[in-house]
Amino acid sequence: MLNPKIDLQLQLQQRLAQQLSTIYADINLPISIASLVAELMSTMRLTEQLHTPTPQVNHWSEKDTILITYGDSIVHSDEKPLQTLHHFLQHYCADTINSVHILPFFPYSSDDGFSVIDYASVNEALGDWSDIKQIAQSHHLMSDLVINHCSSRSKWFDNFIRGEGTGHDYFYTATTYANSAYSNACDTITRSDDSIEAVVRPRTSPLFRSTTTASGKQQVWCTFSHDQVDLDFTNPKVLINFVSIIRQYLDNGIKIFRLDAIAFLWKKAGTQCINLPETHEMVRLLRTLIEHARADAVIITETNIPNKENLTYFGNGNEAHCIYNFALPPLLVNTLITGNCQYLKQWMMSMPPAQNGTAYFNFIASHDGIGLRPTEGLLSEQEINQLVTTMQEFGGRISWRTVTVNDSSTENAQTKVVQTKKTQQPYELNITLYDALQGTTKGVDEWGHARFICAHAIMLALEGIPGIYIHSLLGTSNDYKKLEHTSHNRAINRHRWDLDTLSLELGDPKSQHARALHDINHLITLRTAQPAFHPNxxxxxxxxxxxxxxxxxxxxxxxxxxxxxxxxxxxxxxxxxxxxxxxxxxxxxxxxxxxxxxxxxxxxxxxxxxxxxxxxx
Missing domain, CATH: 2.60.40.1180 (Golgi alpha-mannosidase II)
Structure with a gap:
């Protein structure tokens, strides 16, 4: 009879082997699946200590509220920002916020942290790993795993250019794409090649960046920006390195993993390169590894895509523990500025209840804008245009994406060939929630604060785990100076508070910031005492x-x-x-x-x- 511990390890090995075989079915791997399983288990230290996760267990309750913040959203001249954040949590949110999502706190080169230079280090300007551990001791800590791409200034990409060292073969290129399964493309894909027309992206920049390397010029895939170079997970060494990163995060107290931009992870010629089966299987694989290392760890997938596609990341209760409820922010804002809840009700009635062991992650504001892709099929084009126009009138900005559509005007009746054309569509609204709700489609009015608190009262009561952006908690308005300084639309909602200035504002009970903090904290306090507000x-x-x-x-x-x-x-x-x-x-x-x-x-x-x-x- 097998030792129970050995039996559990054998079961885990078999499960991992099956998942890896599915992911790499079309890939000629340089190592065997069995060797890859052994490498991953060793990297995650599952041969030393193995936890057995219990299926369909909820690792959350009505007591949980997650604060979303940058490590330096509040700064003080006498201490590191992560220490200031911890002090803010203890002083202003001790009885309300029990979880915190610190947005990327690593060295980075752009996109306010989401272009990571070094995954293993804490940005020195914020603090160090001891500061992260200190916050993790008093709060459930959520961290980003920026898994789709890294910085073009990273050591990995330097080695890619040099053609040697760790990272030299970590990046997804046009050649990789041309050689992927089902591809009948030529050896090199150009920026205008028809084979990439179907690729779905949230940006208008060119898909490829031309990079001179030791082996010649390479076209490197960039889903987001040319400073954010996409990683090639067809190479198992990339997976092994990320599993090592996950292990380090677990060791430093991180319990909740936000898989950033995970929908774009796997690419394959002839597809839209989003939400591919291999991506879903990769989420299942990461969950298997993480929850066997820490049984109460949680995975949240960040997939800013149409609602129906977003729901698929629950899998059969075996993928993400939680998914972002991306349709909620635009639908709720639309409801409150129009005074009509028709679309919000229709969406609510169509949403399946999350089964035990899974939950929705509800939010109505974040460091990013209010995404509009999740409204596809939920709001009419007229409603979206009205929403966009109203947010612009309230001082907001609009970010766009390029899409390819059929051009019926060029249809050839004899050959039945329909030409396509590129057009731009609104991708997200960039505005603080406080300013987004300062009025209705009729204009600004005196009900802005009441409307703002109403939005939070609805969100906090919904099925799911609530997440509150720090600039909503503090009632922050649009930061036009930062917007002008950075020329980056999302900067409008990424204000950096000086603690002394903030303290003065919070000390004045009539200020919008003190009122926002008081009223939201009051709602959270009530919520945490109600069993009926359990996320499930x-x-x-x-x-x-x-x-x-x-x-x-x-x-x-x-x-x-x-x-x-x-x-x-x-x-x-x-x-x-x-x-x-x-x-x-x-x-x-x-x-x-x-x-x-x-x-x-x-x-x-x-x-x-x-x-x-x-x-x-």
Whole structure:
């Protein structure tokens, strides 16, 4: 009879071998699958200590709220920014925020951290690994694994140019693409080659950068920018190196892994090079390795793509533990500026409940803009155009992407050949959430703060784990100076606060920053005490008309019900409680105001953007 530990290792080896065989089915590997399995297990130290993850276990609860922040979103002259961040969390969010997502804190060359020079080091300007560990001791720590690409100034890319050393064969080139499965392309792909027309990207820059190397000129694939060179995961050495990076992050207290831009990881000629089966299998492989190293570790996939495609990253409960709810930000902003919740309700009713062991990651603002691709099939073109125009009127900027569409005007009736043309479509809205909600499609009004808090009251009550961007927590407005200085649209929502200045603002209870922090913290405090707000508790959409958005949450043990009802219009409305169907034998009250419901058949008056959380306990 096998030793249980040996038996578990054999089972894991078989599982990894199956996953690797699927990923590399079309690749002529330089090593055997068995050798690759052994290398990965050794790198992750699974031969020394092996945890057995329990299927369908929720590693989260209603107590969890994640703060999204850069390591230097708040700075102080007397200390490293990571230390300042820790002090801010302890002083202003001690009873509300228990998790923190520190955006890339590594040495980088561009894109505010997402062009990583060295994955193994902490940016000296922020602090060091001891500062990361200190935060991890008091908070669940989430870190980016920027896995699709790295900086063109990295040692790896230097070695690629030199043609020797670690990294010399780590990068995806036109030659790699031409030689990929199903390709009948020539040996070299040019920037205008028809074979890359179908490739989906979120940028308008040329796909390839021309780079002179020791072996001649190479066309290097760049999904995002020419400083962000794509890594070639058809080479198993790239995978092994990233598994080594993951092990280091685990050792430094990181529990939650955000797989950045994971949808673009695998490329193959003749495809759109996004969401390929090999990418999904790679997510499953990384999950297998990570959760056997730490049973309560969590993977979140960052896939800013149409909603239907985003949902596939749950797999069968065996891929991402959590997926970003990318459709929520644009739909919720659209709801609040139009005063009509039709599209938000339609989307809510179409969303499948996350099965145990998986959860939605809800957010309405982040370091990036408000993505519009997730609205494809959810908002009409007219609604999107109105949303874009309104955000521009509120001082926002628009980022674009290039798409290829059929040009019906050039169709040849005899040959039935349809020509294509390139056009630009809005990709994301760049604006702070506070400014995005300062008015409606009619213009700026006096209800901006109430509308802003209403958005958070809705998000915090939804099925899933809430994430709050630090500039929403602090009610930060558009940073036009940083936008002008960087000429980068996303900089408008990446303000850097001086702690002394921020402290003065937070010390004034009438400032928008103090009001935002107080009101959001109040909602979080209420949320953490409600079993009905467990990320996996039951959710049901209510039908209360176009100007009242409502849904019902019920705790997993069915002991608590909370009816979450928001007036999303700029006018006072009445709500007949009979339309909500409160149970007559229960005692009901509003968690937010503390008001009791004396008669379940009474009619309530809702102020503009007022939210009720009607609970029976």
């Amino acid at each position: 508790a039951t959710q049901f959409t209510l039908q209360l008309g176009e100007q009242v958005f409502g849904f019902w949450r019920q705790s997993i043990d069915r002991s608590q019900s909370v009816f979450c009802i928001s007036n999303i219009a700029d006018t006072q409305l009445t709500l007949p409680l009979a339309s909500v169907n409160l149970i007559s034998s229960d005692f009901w009250y509003d968690l937010i105001s503390g008001d009791t419901i004396e008669d379940i058949n009474q009619t309530l008056t809702l102020q503009p953007y007022q939210t009720l959380w009607l609970s029976n306990r």
